[in-house]
Amino acid sequence: MLGVDGGNWRSMKKTVCAHLLFFLLTVTFVTSVQASVTVQAIIDQDVYVAFSLENINSTIYWTIKNEPLITVSTIPNTILKNLKQQNLTHVDVYTQPIVFNDSTSSIYIAFSLTGSDILNFTVNTKSMTKTYHARTDWRKFQVDLTNGFSLNFTEYFGEPVERWQRINYTLSAKTHPAYYYNFTDSNTIDPACYFILPTAATNVHVAGDVVTFELPLSFEDSLLNSPFLILGALIVVNIAFFLYRRIKK
Numbered sequence: 001m002l003g004v005d006g007g008n009w010r011s012m013k014k015t016v017c018a019h020l021l022f023f024l025l026t027v028t029f030v031t032s033v034q035a036s037v038t039v040q041a042i043i044d045q046d047v048y049v050a051f052s053l054e055n056i057n058s059t060i061y062w063t064i065k066n067e068p069l070i071t072v073s074t075i076p077n078t079i080l081k082n083l084k085q086q087n088l089t090h091v092d093v094y095t096q097p098i099v100f101n102d103s104t105s106s107i108y109i110a111f112s113l114t115g116s117d118i119l120n121f122t123v124n125t126k127s128m129t130k131t132y133h134a135r136t137d138w139r140k141f142q143v144d145l146t147n148g149f150s151l152n153f154t155e156y157f158g159e160p161v162e163r164w165q166r167i168n169y170t171l172s173a174k175t176h177p178a179y180y181y182n183f184t185d186s187n188t189i190d191p192a193c194y195f196i197l198p199t200a201a202t203n204v205h206v207a208g209d210v211v212t213f214e215l216p217l218s219f220e221d222s223l224l225n226s227p228f229l230i231l232g233a234l235i236v237v238n239i240a241f242f243l244y245r246r247i248k249k
Contacts, residue, residue, distance in 0.1 A: 034060055036190040037151060042171070043134050043211065044198050046114040051075065053107040061105040063146045070145055072098055076111050079138045088117040088135075113138065129214045136161050136195055137209040156183040156191040162206040164195075174199050177213075179206065 034057040042048040056064070064070060076093040083091055092114045099108040113119075121132045140154040161179050169178035176199050182192040197204060201213040 034149070034188045037156075037192070039139065039153075039157075039191070039193040040196060041136070041139070041194065042196045043119065043132075045119075046112045047118055047134065048112050049110065051107075051109040053109075054104065056105045056107070058105055060146065060149055061107075063149070064107065065100055065102075067146055069147070070098065070107075070109075070143075072096065072109075072111070075109060075141075075143055076113075078141050078143055079113070082141050083117065083138060090117040091115040123217070128217045130217060131203075131212065131214050134195075134211045134213075135209065136211060139193065151189065151191075153191070153193075156186070156189070157181055157193050160206075160208050161195060161211060162208055164206075169194060169196050171196060177201055177204050179211070 035053050036055050038052045038054070040048075040050045040052070042050075072095040073093075076095060080091060080093065083089070094112040094114070096110045101107070117135065118138065119132060119134050121130045123130055139157050142150055142152045142154060144150045159181060161181075164179040164181040167178050167180045169176045169180075176196045178194050178196045180192070180194050183189075195211060197211070197213055198215060200215055202215075204211070204213040206212070
């Protein structure tokens with residue numbers, strides 16, 4: 001029968017416990033959520049995009065803030081580059097300053113997308129409505145926040161928007177039709193995305209990643225598309241011509 005020396009046994013127990021503790025700490029670090037990311041895209045006359053990164057691991061937060069990888073144009077330029085590879089160049093971007101909140105370890109990044117390759121419309125003079133077509137596939141990109149930490153929105157939000165959940169979204173005390181998706185297959189990131197339409201949007205539907213909806217014409221649009229505008233202009237021209245001839249006499 002083999003015996004075990006008491007000192008060696010205690011040493012083995014310490015070694016096993018140390019390795020077990022290291023393993024548990026490693027698993028806890030890997031599986032803990034390092035940030036929650038909420039993307040809001042408010043679609044109206046343009047597309048206002050806001051990335052809200054909250055509950056960021058403090059080490060990662062300070063690394064993001066101190067490293068020069070993220071600027072006001074990092075995400076917009078990544079989107080423009082991806083669109084250009086698809087020959088989609090009719091896009092303009094208007095950026096805003098990045099907001100860092102040290103007390104809550106959160107970051108807010110916002111910008112606007114415009115242009116016919118993002119949002120276009122047709123006018124129906126009979127129904128006095130505009131039909132909008134909004135592309136949403138620009139959301140599929142990856143961005144490095146630090147040298148070792150990145151966000152892969154292609155993975156998080158790759159599901160076609162037509163399969164997203166249709167919801168009513170409250171914004172500034174008004175109810176908007178919206179599409180929502182929450183990616184749940186990540187242990188380190190909690191990402192969610194909303195595409196928010198105008199409150200007056202009707203006939204809303206989605207084909208793949210293109211959201212289509214209708215809005216009533218504004219007063220200015222109605223006036224510009226009205227035949228009475230042309231008639232009124234002709235009347236004014238005729239009156240001016242008549243007065244001119246009277247003056248000349």
